[in-house]
Structure formats: C-alpha cells, structure tokens
Amino acid sequence: MPEQEWLRAHGQEYSGQWVALDGVNLLSHGPDARRVRDEARSKGVQTPLMVHIPDEPNLSSAFWV
Amino acid sequence: MPSIDFSRTHSYLAAGDGISLPVFLSSGEERIKLLAHVDTGATHCLFERRHAELMNLDVEAGDPMAFRTATGRVEAFGHLVTIETLGLNFESVVYFFADERINKNLLGRLGWLDRIRIGVIDYDGLLYLASYD
Numbered sequence A: 001m002p003e004q005e006w007l008r009a010h011g012q013e014y015s016g017q018w019v020a021l022d023g024v025n026l027l028s029h030g031p032d033a034r035r036v037r038d039e040a041r042s043k044g045v046q047t048p049l050m051v052h053i054p055d056e057p058n059l060s061s062a063f064w065v
Numbered sequence B: 001m002p003s004i005d006f007s008r009t010h011s012y013l014a015a016g017d018g019i020s021l022p023v024f025l026s027s028g029e030e031r032i033k034l035l036a037h038v039d040t041g042a043t044h045c046l047f048e049r050r051h052a053e054l055m056n057l058d059v060e061a062g063d064p065m066a067f068r069t070a071t072g073r074v075e076a077f078g079h080l081v082t083i084e085t086l087g088l089n090f091e092s093v094v095y096f097f098a099d100e101r102i103n104k105n106l107l108g109r110l111g112w113l114d115r116i117r118i119g120v121i122d123y124d125g126l127l128y129l130a131s132y133d
Helices: A002-014 A033-042 B049-054
Strands: A018-022 A025-030 A049-052 B008-011 B020-027 B030-038 B063-069 B072-085 B088-097 B116-121 B126-131
Touching: A002 A018, A002 A025, A002 A049, A002 B030, A018 A033, A025 A033, A033 A049, A033 B049, A049 B049, B030 B049, B049 B088, B063 B088, B088 B126
Parallel strands: A049 B030
Antiparallel strands: A018 A025, A018 A049, B008 B126, B020 B030, B020 B072, B063 B072, B072 B088, B116 B126
16 A cells, blocks of 8 residues: 555654645645645545554554554 | 455555554545554454544544553544445444544454454465455
C-alpha cells in the first residue's frame, strides 16, 4: 500500500499531526483533523487516508492499547 | 488436510509496525479512510475519537462502554457504522475512544473478526481475507 510506504519514510517528519494522503501524495497536514480533511477535499480527494502520527512514531508497540 | 479459501490479499510489510490495513467507515453521507491494526485481543473494534467526529457523529450519544487495557480503564462509545476492509462490507457497532489523546485504531473480534475468515503469513507480510459464509 503506497500510503504505508509514505508513512514509514516520512511519518516522523509530521509527529503529533494529522496527515491526509492519497497514495504517496501528501495532501494536507496539521493539528486539526477536520481542517486537514477539508483541505484534502478541496484538492479533489473526497476520501483521503487520514492518519494521526504519534508523537514518537518510531517506538514499537508493546500493546495496541 | 483442512484448507481455507480466501478472496482478498493485502501486503502489510510496508507498515513496519504490526498488521495494519486500510479501513473505510461510513455513517450517513460521510465516509472516511484510516489505517487500523488487527488486534485479536480486542473484544470490539475501537477507533480514534476524531474519526467519529469527521463522520459528524456525536460520540457521547453512543452506547457507553469501559474497556480494560494494559494501563487501566478507558471509556468509549459505540455507534453503528458501515465498515469496509479490502472490499468486504458489513454494518457493525464499533467504538470510539472518549479520550481524544488515544490514537489507536483496532480491528477486534466483535463486528470484524467474527464476520470474516483471516489468514496471516507474517514472514511474507501477507494478510488473507474472505467474508464468513
């Protein structure tokens, strides 16, 4: 999945932010999920992949919750 | 020799952290796309609060439920949504965390695992899915 490859390569650059992706294209990013989603929609992508990057994205998960 | 047939495959190698796959959630006219982890230890499907808000759901109007976690109790609220993974659709009650600081999205047993057949070859990073029939 190209979005997952993008997240692995670039996710840490956006730690703590929401990112909206369409394939390997970053459409929008920022702290407000709705604003990020709406900006992505304004670029013609109705349902972008919305991901909240953790503050420390490179830490491995011991538990999911 | 038992065998299981699957209709969908997904490579999760690129994720690097757990078994994740794209999920579409729909409620009313709104449809969102997110990444969620397969969690066979989770009783229900649980998602970040913001995703409910992006679908214009009133989170606290849902069915309240408390969940036991590794670090204590968390509250969540259940809502009926359409959930789609790899082209397989069904209606399920899923839960959204009350606490906006929890940024986990989990595909658990009730509402997802109990609707599908699943296979994993982790060495190859491959997930196999089919609807339960």
